[in-house]
Amino acid sequence: MDAIDLKNVEVLWNRKVDSDYGRIGIRCAGYAGARPGQFVMLRFPGRVDPLLRRPFSIFRLIEQDRRIAGIELLYKIVGRGTRLLSMVRAGDAVDLLGPLGNGFCVAPDTRGIFMVGGGIGAAPLVFLAGSFKKGSVSAAHAQVFIGGKTRGDLPAMDAFSAMGLAVNAATEDGSFGFQGLVTGLLERAIEENPPDLICACGPMGMLQVVARLAKKYKIPCQVSIETLMACGMGACLGCAVARSGADDSYFHVCTDGPVFDALSLRL
Numbered sequence: 001m002d003a004i005d006l007k008n009v010e011v012l013w014n015r016k017v018d019s020d021y022g023r024i025g026i027r028c029a030g031y032a033g034a035r036p037g038q039f040v041m042l043r044f045p046g047r048v049d050p051l052l053r054r055p056f057s058i059f060r061l062i063e064q065d066r067r068i069a070g071i072e073l074l075y076k077i078v079g080r081g082t083r084l085l086s087m088v089r090a091g092d093a094v095d096l097l098g099p100l101g102n103g104f105c106v107a108p109d110t111r112g113i114f115m116v117g118g119g120i121g122a123a124p125l126v127f128l129a130g131s132f133k134k135g136s137v138s139a140a141h142a143q144v145f146i147g148g149k150t151r152g153d154l155p156a157m158d159a160f161s162a163m164g165l166a167v168n169a170a171t172e173d174g175s176f177g178f179q180g181l182v183t184g185l186l187e188r189a190i191e192e193n194p195p196d197l198i199c200a201c202g203p204m205g206m207l208q209v210v211a212r213l214a215k216k217y218k219i220p221c222q223v224s225i226e227t228l229m230a231c232g233m234g235a236c237l238g239c240a241v242a243r244s245g246a247d248d249s250y251f252h253v254c255t256d257g258p259v260f261d262a263l264s265l266r267l
Helices: 080-086 119-134 157-162 182-192 204-216
Strands: 004-016 021-027 039-043 054-064 067-076 093-100 113-118 142-148 166-171 197-202 221-225 240-242 250-252 259-261
Touching: 004 080, 021 054, 021 080, 039 067, 054 080, 054 093, 054 119, 067 080, 067 119, 113 119, 113 182, 113 204, 119 142, 119 157, 119 197, 142 157, 142 182, 157 166, 166 182, 182 204, 197 204, 204 221
Parallel strands: 113 142, 113 197, 142 166, 197 221
Antiparallel strands: 004 021, 004 093, 021 067, 039 054, 039 093, 054 067, 221 259, 240 250
16 A cells, blocks of 8 residues: 555554553554554654654554554654654644555465564564454464563563463563573474464564574564664665675665565575
8 A cells, every 4th residue: 555644643642661662552544454564654743853754663553443543653762753752642743654665474374473573573563463363374373472681671562462372472681481582482482383484573683593593494484674764765775784695785674675585685
């Protein structure tokens, strides 16, 4: 579907999830055709600072009266833009451009899927998991692997659990779940019962390990790349990622991604 540039759309809620994370609901029309993995570019109307829009993966669609009434975004406070976003209140307005990019592609005959998220990277995976009830993949055939430095870096865990999904959590400090990296949990699960597909989003270091594991065990893998973007539509060319097997060839995350076949990237 084509991107929609919406001005002054209403904020429905802005809820703190943890000290560093929040979830904001936005009333907006035209998002019924959005796909898991797509993103939006958000801006504060009437402000020149910050000047540029900020990219956010769609966390989930908001349904009211059997219609899609808006979207919800998960964010982490890491800079000026997200700090300002954390102070937005219900009834305030934001500008949205989206949905943008290419999402996850799950084949109709997929019967086993592992979703791997690191920190804020769990956001598009919640949207993906929510789509299963409308497709051929069931919660019984899906497992979630989420990781972070501490328990506070697992902001989407409750959302996955509410959908009846098996959640495997890892924290580096051992404050919740397995102590260590989430990729350690992932490899153990692959060895026990390999899935048909792996979908992942998170820090580049995590994606590199996930991609290597997928290649090692010959499992198709799709990764969603997190990166800074200035425009979200391919005009600035600032979100380049290297293609596999090509010395001077690049994809652009905003238009070619953010979801890629892991084998297509030089990770």
